[in-house]
Amino acid sequence: MKKGSRGYRRLTLAMLFAGFSTFSLLYSVQPLLPLFAHEFRLSAEQSSLAISLATGPLAVAIVFAGLLSDRYGRRPLMVLAMFGAGLLTMLTGFAPGWHEVLALRLLTGIALAGMPAVAMAYVSEEIDPHSVGPAMGLYIAGSGVGGMAGRLGVSLLTELADWRWALVGVGLIGLVMAEAFRRLAPPSRRFIPRPVHPAAVFVSGKMLFRDRAMPLLYAEAFLLMGVFVTIYNYVGFRLIAAPFSLSHAAIGAIFLLYLLGSLSSTWFGGLAERKGRRLVFWIPTALLILGTAFTAAAWLPLVIVGIGVVTIGFFGAHSIASSWVGRRAREGRGQAAAFYLFFYYLGSSVLGSAGGIAWTRWAWNGVALYCGVLTLIALAIAARLATIPPLPLPEVTPPRPMGAD
Numbered sequence: 001m002k003k004g005s006r007g008y009r010r011l012t013l014a015m016l017f018a019g020f021s022t023f024s025l026l027y028s029v030q031p032l033l034p035l036f037a038h039e040f041r042l043s044a045e046q047s048s049l050a051i052s053l054a055t056g057p058l059a060v061a062i063v064f065a066g067l068l069s070d071r072y073g074r075r076p077l078m079v080l081a082m083f084g085a086g087l088l089t090m091l092t093g094f095a096p097g098w099h100e101v102l103a104l105r106l107l108t109g110i111a112l113a114g115m116p117a118v119a120m121a122y123v124s125e126e127i128d129p130h131s132v133g134p135a136m137g138l139y140i141a142g143s144g145v146g147g148m149a150g151r152l153g154v155s156l157l158t159e160l161a162d163w164r165w166a167l168v169g170v171g172l173i174g175l176v177m178a179e180a181f182r183r184l185a186p187p188s189r190r191f192i193p194r195p196v197h198p199a200a201v202f203v204s205g206k207m208l209f210r211d212r213a214m215p216l217l218y219a220e221a222f223l224l225m226g227v228f229v230t231i232y233n234y235v236g237f238r239l240i241a242a243p244f245s246l247s248h249a250a251i252g253a254i255f256l257l258y259l260l261g262s263l264s265s266t267w268f269g270g271l272a273e274r275k276g277r278r279l280v281f282w283i284p285t286a287l288l289i290l291g292t293a294f295t296a297a298a299w300l301p302l303v304i305v306g307i308g309v310v311t312i313g314f315f316g317a318h319s320i321a322s323s324w325v326g327r328r329a330r331e332g333r334g335q336a337a338a339f340y341l342f343f344y345y346l347g348s349s350v351l352g353s354a355g356g357i358a359w360t361r362w363a364w365n366g367v368a369l370y371c372g373v374l375t376l377i378a379l380a381i382a383a384r385l386a387t388i389p390p391l392p393l394p395e396v397t398p399p400r401p402m403g404a405d
Contacts, residue, residue, distance in 0.1 A: 019142025024150025045356030061113030066338025081114030086174030137269025148258030155252020226351025284316030
């Protein structure tokens, strides 16, 4: 389907809801990390397990979700994932202790695995190649709005009631988004089921890693997500302490900066389509370095500006890289997207938790230095990607009849 058609509008709106739900459910506990540390007597890195124990299993489960989607279809798996994650988030609000919170967060991560990798494959298959970038940009824009709304909503509800009712509320909204997606997302018309054979999966994966660009894009996903999550994981610890001493609600308001990410993902996605991904990708990556440097300032307005620049850079880079993976994958798009998001969420889990060690030992200057080094490596990889020529556009497959999902 082409940009401007009725099917395109329905699909992009559905993907907006999908992105909103995924990030709001996955990262809604992020502003609660200092509260968890206080209530359950944890260190910063221990409290970050509420994030890492969702994103780590999600990273692994994504690979299997991609394989299942190649066999059974994209849309049904996405619907199931959204409903399951919403219900598990509601149950987290009733968890009696820290270990139960972690167990439910782990299950939430596994449930959400059916959404991100499959979403990239779904969009890449159903939409005209020239319109993939803007469509993925809207999905990521929904992720930005969802990430903002989930974190801000939890912060405000925690101030009014407590964190338990806040998570129940976010889970309920997730269920509403799941139903909206189910009603709007068109059935697949270009999906062709593929049998899942271990040998074929190995060969397909081997072919992906033979592509000169794919391993570099996977490395970028690992590094950039690690930087982004580290900044947002531990900035609350910094801002709640002296000399800033902000309230939970005030810290939650900082997540309004996610709106900048929503705008940048769409804008950079369109710019990359016009000018070329190889020529544009380094720009949002460089913005991450600039923003990280600003966060090390002692003046609160400059710290907030730095977080905003980091948000713009990350969402812009992710928008370009994710559509790049879908564009270069010729066979097994579900698996290609799954590998990308495996490294993406692995970066959130591994590098995000490691950032807690930097905070505990060297405070925010340690976090800023840690993120700066990771982003410099990502910028070097972006320079290498710029030297790799694009693949020719594939021939467009004729649409299949409606109801072929």
